Amino acid sequence: MTLEQTLLFYKLMTPSDQNKIAKEIGKLTNENLNSKTVILRPKHVISFMSNILETRNLVVHNNRVLDYKCSRNTPYIKELHTVYEIQPKEGRQDIFNVFVVMRCFLTKNQFAKLHNILRKRVRKLKNELNTISYNEVLSSLGFPEDWHDISTLSQNNE
Template sequence: MKRYFKTVDQQIDILKSRGLIIKDENLAKEILLHYNYYKVINGTIMFFNRKDDPYKYLDNTTFEEIEATHVFDKEIKKIFLNSILDIERHLRSIVAYTFMEHHPEANSYLNPDNFNNDKSLIDANIYSMSKTIDNFEEEVNYNKSIKYYYKKYNHVPLWFLINFISFGKLVNFYETMKDNEAYEVANDFTKFLTDNIPEAKGYYLTQRQFESVIKNIKEIRNVCAHDNLILSYKCEDDIVDIAPIHDKYGIEKNDDKKDLFNVYIVMQILLTKDQFRDLSNLIRAQIEELRKLINKKAFDKVMESIGFMDIF
């Protein structure tokens, strides 16, 4: 019978047998115990392995390099998640405002006639909204707030409720908005785009472009929030070409637009100039730190895996 469990001592022996240099075994054991062998080792080996034997490390590869790459993955996820929370705040506010401007009546978000023709998604959204109200009525921390809005308005306004649905449900809500309303939401973010890229002045986003942007941001958010590996991650679909952004970075219309870099550059649509600058500076600092800690060949592979080659 095979034994799938390995003690940290056995894990160390396996790594040494694969050619990994471990200078401080006690520290390596502590890291493997606290952060999981799969995430630390399996999540980074592709940047340090040999072509002729993918389970063997290149000569002179150290555990410190493996750990530095693992830390880079962890810190980049924190940075992106923090910026995506800013994006969520902007998007929640504008979606709620636009929808209520067109549908000011009570409980308008529960009326399927106020959405497009995607019945299955509309039904799912309406169910989600109703379920959110029911769930938060039972929560001690929000009980008074929910009751307050029921008492004052005899319903829960969307501008309040929208703060309690998940980002995924928010994206779904946008997908079901009527075309003219979804278009208004997309173009309310034009100011952010032109502030970040002045050459985009006069450019208007389509609903399809904006939808592709927020869906890929949602994917990256989920990767970060669930602490999955961000290195080498590719979104399910390409972001639809947005000329002012992709032209600036030399990305052709038919190029792949699924990696982390492509999500990073379109975040200019949903972040203020200061917020995007802060995001860029934090990413740059992590890249420079990694550059100092691992060999150039591995560093280039890591950068290629997220699309950040020759950017900073």
């Protein structure tokens, strides 16, 4: 199934089934964040998946990602968003926030790989970009200034 088909399938499920799946995604999120308190609801899953799908479609069709805002402002999940110093009143519609919510759908190791690859590519961009500041590019995607200077996440080489 495609991501779009998966999202539609999830939306058409009974509320009971949606809750069961949201609970499982919440367990994965808790594992990834070393937490026990994240409780995801179907509205969270739908919102997160919608923005992931929107971003995926944007990239696949070679559309502009700089300054892009997804149509949904995803719900604030304290345990997830405080890791990235995202405040409840801030918008959560940019590419950085799509990256953040990927932590709910990937295993700890998969997310670490994504994080580390992205970090490496931003470092490369910093070294090769001459016309504008790399922080302007990061900012236009919603990433914090000098985001690439944070440490790598531990990963297995699976």
